[in-house]
Amino acid sequence: MRNGVRLGVDVGSVRIGVARSDPAGILAVPVETVRAGRGDVARIVALVSEFEALEVIVGLPAHLSGKEGPAAASARAFATRLARKLPFGTVRLYDERLTTVTAASGLRSGGTKAKDQRRVIDQAAATVLLQAALDAERLTGNPPGVPVKGRE
Numbered sequence: 001m002r003n004g005v006r007l008g009v010d011v012g013s014v015r016i017g018v019a020r021s022d023p024a025g026i027l028a029v030p031v032e033t034v035r036a037g038r039g040d041v042a043r044i045v046a047l048v049s050e051f052e053a054l055e056v057i058v059g060l061p062a063h064l065s066g067k068e069g070p071a072a073a074s075a076r077a078f079a080t081r082l083a084r085k086l087p088f089g090t091v092r093l094y095d096e097r098l099t100t101v102t103a104a105s106g107l108r109s110g111g112t113k114a115k116d117q118r119r120v121i122d123q124a125a126a127t128v129l130l131q132a133a134l135d136a137e138r139l140t141g142n143p144p145g146v147p148v149k150g151r152e
Helices: 040-051 070-085 099-109 121-140
Strands: 006-011 015-021 028-035 055-060 090-095
Touching: 006 040, 006 070, 006 121, 015 040, 015 121, 028 040, 028 121, 040 070, 055 070, 055 121, 070 090, 090 121
Parallel strands: 006 055, 055 090
Antiparallel strands: 006 015, 015 028
């Protein structure tokens, strides 16, 4: 397992959830929710710098069949924009199927009412995504997901 903080990013059309790992890459925790749109990439770049992250894992929302729709295209575009702005580090796309469903279920079982979930669901989904990526790396010994090309 590589050492270093990773950021997990759950890209939505309105909000972007962000989570981070501990330096050992064992546990993912929520960080914040970023408003999608102007300044979103700059905020993620600032968080990469703040946490000295070695990579960013961006969720790729494929359908259960594996096919990609408009949300996946949006996540790919975001990941590419982010990779171009980072002076170092790697951006990777990682399958995030059902992360929001898993996050919502976890919040409900933890006692968070549906109306209160809106402000934290994106962070929770980013945490589920990042934890899955960390677990996959620990299991296989390989970095998770697919790297996104930045500067050429």
